[in-house]
Amino acid sequence: MIQERPRGLSSPIVSVFPLGAHADTGGVRFAVASTSADAVEVCLVDGAGADLVERRVELPDRTFGVWHGHVPGVRPGQRYGYRVHGPYRPWEGLRANPAKILVDPYSRRITGSVTDLLAARGWTEDPMTGPASTLDSLGHVPLSVVTAPDVLTPADRPDVPWSETVITELHVRGYTMRHPEVPPEHRGTYLGLAHPAVLAHLKRIGVTAVELLPVCAIADEPPLLERGLSNYWGYATLGFMAPHAGYASVPGAEIEEFRTMVRALHGAGIEVILDVVPNHTAEGGVGGTTISYRGLDAPAYYSLGGNGHDADITGTGNTLDSGSPTVIRLVCDALRHWVTTFGVDGFRIDLASVLGRPRSGTFDPHAPLLTAIAIDPILSRAKLIAEPWDATGEGYRVGGFGVAWSEWNGRYRDAVRDFWRGHGGIGEVASRLTGSSDLYKVSGRRPWASVNFVTAHDGFTLRDLLSYEGKHNEANGESNRDGTDDNRSQNFGVEGETSSPVIVARRLGTARALLGTMLLSTGTPMLVAGDERWRTQGGNNNAYCRDDETSWLDWTDGPEAEALTAFTARVTAIRSGSPALHRDRFYRDGDVLWWHPAGRLISGGDWHDADLHSLGLLRGEWLLLLHAGTDAIPATLPPDGTFTTVLDSTRPDGAPAGCRPLPGATTITLAPRSLLLLRHTPAG
Numbered sequence: 001m002i003q004e005r006p007r008g009l010s011s012p013i014v015s016v017f018p019l020g021a022h023a024d025t026g027g028v029r030f031a032v033a034s035t036s037a038d039a040v041e042v043c044l045v046d047g048a049g050a051d052l053v054e055r056r057v058e059l060p061d062r063t064f065g066v067w068h069g070h071v072p073g074v075r076p077g078q079r080y081g082y083r084v085h086g087p088y089r090p091w092e093g094l095r096a097n098p099a100k101i102l103v104d105p106y107s108r109r110i111t112g113s114v115t116d117l118l119a120a121r122g123w124t125e126d127p128m129t130g131p132a133s134t135l136d137s138l139g140h141v142p143l144s145v146v147t148a149p150d151v152l153t154p155a156d157r158p159d160v161p162w163s164e165t166v167i168t169e170l171h172v173r174g175y176t177m178r179h180p181e182v183p184p185e186h187r188g189t190y191l192g193l194a195h196p197a198v199l200a201h202l203k204r205i206g207v208t209a210v211e212l213l214p215v216c217a218i219a220d221e222p223p224l225l226e227r228g229l230s231n232y233w234g235y236a237t238l239g240f241m242a243p244h245a246g247y248a249s250v251p252g253a254e255i256e257e258f259r260t261m262v263r264a265l266h267g268a269g270i271e272v273i274l275d276v277v278p279n280h281t282a283e284g285g286v287g288g289t290t291i292s293y294r295g296l297d298a299p300a301y302y303s304l305g306g307n308g309h310d311a312d313i314t315g316t317g318n319t320l321d322s323g324s325p326t327v328i329r330l331v332c333d334a335l336r337h338w339v340t341t342f343g344v345d346g347f348r349i350d351l352a353s354v355l356g357r358p359r360s361g362t363f364d365p366h367a368p369l370l371t372a373i374a375i376d377p378i379l380s381r382a383k384l385i386a387e388p389w390d391a392t393g394e395g396y397r398v399g400g401f402g403v404a405w406s407e408w409n410g411r412y413r414d415a416v417r418d419f420w421r422g423h424g425g426i427g428e429v430a431s432r433l434t435g436s437s438d439l440y441k442v443s444g445r446r447p448w449a450s451v452n453f454v455t456a457h458d459g460f461t462l463r464d465l466l467s468y469e470g471k472h473n474e475a476n477g478e479s480n481r482d483g484t485d486d487n488r489s490q491n492f493g494v495e496g497e498t499s500s501p502v503i504v505a506r507r508l509g510t511a512r513a514l515l516g517t518m519l520l521s522t523g524t525p526m527l528v529a530g531d532e533r534w535r536t537q538g539g540n541n542n543a544y545c546r547d548d549e550t551s552w553l554d555w556t557d558g559p560e561a562e563a564l565t566a567f568t569a570r571v572t573a574i575r576s577g578s579p580a581l582h583r584d585r586f587y588r589d590g591d592v593l594w595w596h597p598a599g600r601l602i603s604g605g606d607w608h609d610a611d612l613h614s615l616g617l618l619r620g621e622w623l624l625l626l627h628a629g630t631d632a633i634p635a636t637l638p639p640d641g642t643f644t645t646v647l648d649s650t651r652p653d654g655a656p657a658g659c660r661p662l663p664g665a666t667t668i669t670l671a672p673r674s675l676l677l678l679r680h681t682p683a684g
Helices: 172-176 196-204 222-227 254-266 293-301 325-342 354-355 368-375 409-420 427-432 500-522 560-576 605-610
Strands: 020-024 028-034 039-046 055-057 061-063 066-072 079-085 109-111 142-147 167-170 207-211 217-219 235-242 271-276 346-349 383-386 406-408 450-452 524-530 592-596 614-621 624-626 634-638 643-649 665-669 674-681
Touching: 028 039, 028 293, 066 109, 066 500, 079 293, 109 235, 109 325, 167 172, 167 293, 172 383, 235 254, 254 271, 254 427, 271 383, 271 560, 325 368, 346 643, 354 368, 409 427, 409 500, 427 605, 500 524, 500 560, 500 624, 500 674, 524 624, 560 643, 614 634, 624 634
Parallel strands: 167 207, 167 524, 207 271, 271 346, 346 383, 383 406, 406 450, 450 524
Antiparallel strands: 020 028, 028 066, 039 055, 039 079, 061 066, 079 142, 109 142, 217 235, 592 614, 614 624, 624 674, 634 665, 643 674
């Protein structure tokens, strides 16, 4: 039912900003950007199902491309959306359609989901040449909700220095869905992540920051809706300022519960980094939905081709235009909101190269949006991590971002995986072990700008990296076409799980060597939640739509999980206890001694020897020995002082069999695929 369409009360220019719905003592001020609209109505929705009642109020003023007005009597909790009147010329990218009720991009809270794909589409017959859909979408799509005024979060944060940071990447839902100590009603929620048992585990393994997969309000894309699946990972943002409602234990309590989670993590000394996706939205390509941005002002939000089609450098069907003032304002306002209102400590920017490619053009590290984030007085103090690529070759920019940014170092991942499967020599991995100065020093960054990782959410888990040579993604419904084929993995002779104790031991030993390498490399290490518990996804390297036991962490205790957890805890404790193992500066000439297992310095020719799979790195008081060969070899220690083993990857928990100091020049045996860390005591 539609009630009357009164005009809202005009408001002065000073009330245009901030955008969104803001409650005051007399009602709510609404403000939404649209430069292409002829008129905008705010639609106040009450009731449910067949009893939905909609009251439309025309926003009376347009200032700076923003439609705004004050509606008396509206209170927090009111559901609302916008209807936009204007041109519908898809070939020009203009898709105003008042039959579609639209989510406010500045929503603090979003309720509901797409329940009728046909109603959510703004077109019929053909998205480019067909007429606009006249099917009303109300009742079939999400709605915005007016919230109480924001409460600023106190600035009491862990403030962990970058050089001391250890990250674990985790999924709010998947991390606790199967946790036996978390109450059933809190599993898979923000409150589940705040549970003392969860915090205790994170502290045990030395984590100082959690990097949460997307928690901004999520809407499943059309292809998944058609297959009856959901975007489990969450890289399908509908609202950049609203916590995802599906992770609240109580419907509608997502704001309060998210704050509780952040406070609990901060209380444990753990920072909160959000994975945000300001490169595309959940609306998909031109054949997708019209539930927010597309209906409000597609040319102002999306990068469009000359014929009105979406440019797609994200692989999702659309690309937010990082050169648009509307997008720049939205992204900066949203990130700032998470910091000031919720106390978030930093951000990992998904497909961050898109932010450096205005109008989907060539990459510029000083592009407007990247620069706006980097110089913002609030955001510049947050931890900023770029995923330095997109879905195109032009977007691969590892090492190419500005001084304010750390980066997921994809070259580190590839080099370490290759080294431990015996591919190539030692030259590339040596650069990665010492902070990747070739990538980050020239721009004036520090070693911690290299976020070192071996596994991530997209790809094999650590266990699967050592159990499968090929992906097994059939359950995703895409005939195993999705997911990368560049896995650099190994299976030790058997594809998948095996009962062979010999193969299992080799896999676990190599897993410890991989974890030890990453955690002892110069830079910022990033674990993936569950790798320390030997988690498997059954060979699925793209479990983006698997909201089930495929993705949920299994907390069942077992000897392998406990031993690998103990190993991880041992290495992070060693790392945190020694400044030499988490340096804040790059090494200078002479700071590092590269040691050959034959008992000599590594020389020029060794760096290019494709058959050399062993090296030693002496820095300060520590000697790190890596041997990726499949046979045991003798290795002679440097001649000066004594050496005491403190970490041995051949042992289940890393504790060495003996602690007797070894004289310099002693010849020891390096087991196949093994890592040793020894403390060096100089002579005298």
